[in-house]
Amino acid sequence: MIHHRKIEFWVVTVVIIFFIFSFVQEAAAVLSNHDYHDMLHQYGYRFNENGLWFDFLKHRTYPLLSYYLTIYLSFLLINFYIYPKLYLKHDYTLTVLLGLLVYIGTVVSFSVTDTWFKGYMQVGFGYFFLKNLVLVVLLFGSFALYIFLKENALRTYTIRAAGGKTFPPAIKREFQVVGGIWFGILLLFVVSFDDREARAFGAFWFTMVPYAYLLYALNRYWLLPEFEKDRRQFWAYFSKLLSYSLLLFLPFALVFSGLINEFEPGLFVAIWIGQLLVVGTLSWLVYRRTKNDVSQLITLKKELGQTTADLQFLRSQINPHFLFNSLNTLYGTALQENSERTAQGIQMLGDMMRFMLHENHQHKILLTRELEYMRNYIELQSLRVSTTPDIVIQTRIEDVLDEKFIAPMLLIPFVENAFKHGISLKQKSWIKVTLHYDQDKLYFDVYNSTHSRQELDPEKDKSGVGLENVRQRLALLYPERHELIIRETSEEFFVHLTIQL
Known part of the structure; x- marks a missing residue:
């Protein structure tokens, strides 16, 4: 208002x-x-x-x-x-x-x-x-x-046209703008000041401007959409446009002639034909332009819906994988140690599950919550290797005090991949995770050793769905705002990720 x-x-x-x-x-x-x-x-x-x-x-x-x-x-x-x-x-x-x-x-x-x-x-x-x-x-x-x-x-907004359908919102907005301008200028001609030219112009503005808009709305919102359904009915459309425009013009012409105290048939015919040509053409051009814009908008909505569906699918691929690995870790811990460590692992797993159930499906979450989930995951995975001296796990994850948001489950796949491929109970292994935030940029590095897989490893033939998914999510969520570098040799694996939040 x-x-x-x-x-x-x-x-x-x-x-x-x-x-x-x-x-x-x-x-x-x-x-x-x-x-x-x-x-x-x-x-x-x-x-x-x-x-x-x-x-x-x-x-x-x-x-x-x-x-x-x-x-x-x-x-x-x-x-x-x-x-x-x-x-x-x-x-x-x-x-x-x-x-x-x-x-x-x-x-x-x-x-x-x-x-x-x-x-x-x-x-x-x-x-x-x-x-x-x-x-x-x-x-x-x-x-x-x-x-x-x-x-x-x-x-x-409850005005109803024929057939019980409400007027399009566009015609309501146009009526407000055109009506406001028309009436605002008309007020200036309420007093004629004994000027014949001013009276004639005021009479023309009072009658022919509303007629032009009504003709425009009639053609754009009724006749043209009706003709669009069946283009073979051109002469039916043209005859309707001529007859309706003439019938609509007559009362305005009578009022105009009464205001100026003159009646010239030739002048009124010229005005009617001129309005028909100009307004009819204008309404057709606007209708075609609007139809093209609506078609493009529908296409964009479909593409957006497909992108959202793809994104949700990628997320659904990641979550069960994390739960599966976490449960395997708890299982191994329960076989090796007493119930105290198992209880600790179950508590961390519960925190992780709550995160995935309540926050993982959001579009964005606080960066602090993502980092808290990452710490729980690392601690949970570290339980099974804490008694092995040849395995070194180093983390330097800085706290982020600013209230920054990030898409959930973007960082964990790299850490999960490091524990999956970088840990060997028989060989010297290491994992290094660092995270730094500065001036709206997040710097994240994961560095781990790699080992040849055993023939009986059930994950041997898996293609690393987690990393491929996170690549696609980064491309969808942070286009032109991230840098992902991955380097791999026969002995080590390195990931560097920079995100502009």
Whole structure:
């Protein structure tokens, strides 16, 4: 709602500034003796006919500025203060009092201005005051009509068209924007100032602009989608467009002719054909462009859905693998040691399982939780090798105090791979894990020994699904924001990962 009020304010303000600039420019041309006689003849002939001196600034420029600024200020007070601040809060007493004050002030301003702008009439203030009592009622009535239409456009989304279908959201937004601009400019023509050209332009704006938008909406949201279903029915579509546009044009043309007190059939036929050609073409171009954009959006949604499905599949491949390895570790520990170490391993496994059940399926988690899971995993795996002196496990995992987030289960596959391939109970083995965070960058290194697998090893023919999955996840989640380096020899395996968080 606040956004729409800002649009209203700036539209009306820009239009007012435009007209003020035109008045000032006109006055500057007269004062510099450019077109002085033409201006004097056009605007001051009534003063001359009554034997009165016509001063361009006093009898035209200043009054026009007064008229427009009065309309502008009264509109701001009613639309941006009285209605939203008082009326909507049910403060009806202040609404009536302040409304009457603005009404009387507008009548007085118009009346004083009339004594200068229409000074050739040689009548007193009272004559103009009585006349403006009625005129300002019409002006404020137009304000009320505008507010009613605007509020319904903004808040009421239950309008139904034929067949019980609601209007598309696009047509509602367009109606708000077009209607706001149309009515904002129309307010400037409520007072005609005895200018025939201004009256004609105001009448055209009042009738033909709404007709153009209705024709545009009719073609874009009804006729063109209907034709799109069966392109063989072009002549049926064209006949509907001609007949509906003509039927829609007739009432607006009658109102327009009544406002300008003229009726020229040739002019109205030209306006109708011109509107049909321009608006029909514009609506077709917008319809085609919108249809292409919607098609691209649907394609992107399908691709995004496929990517999300692939990502979830990759995660599902990783999790059971971790649980399987952890249970194997506990099994080996239970055979070698007493129940105390087994209980310690079970506790760490429980923490890991809770992590996977509650946080692993989230899009991102705190980096501290990922590191806590990694420490539990390393400690759990270390239980089975703690009594073997030829196995060295070194870790330097720094704490990250910043509240940073990372996709879950990105780091563990490298550690799991190190324990899987880097540990041998018969040969000298080592694993080194380091993690450092600095300036939104995570630096992660895993370095381990490698050993030839035994023929009876059930994992001998496995292809390392975990590492391949993490490669794909990094490509999906951190494109152009990570660096993964993997080096392998017959005796050692090294991984370096950098992620921009």
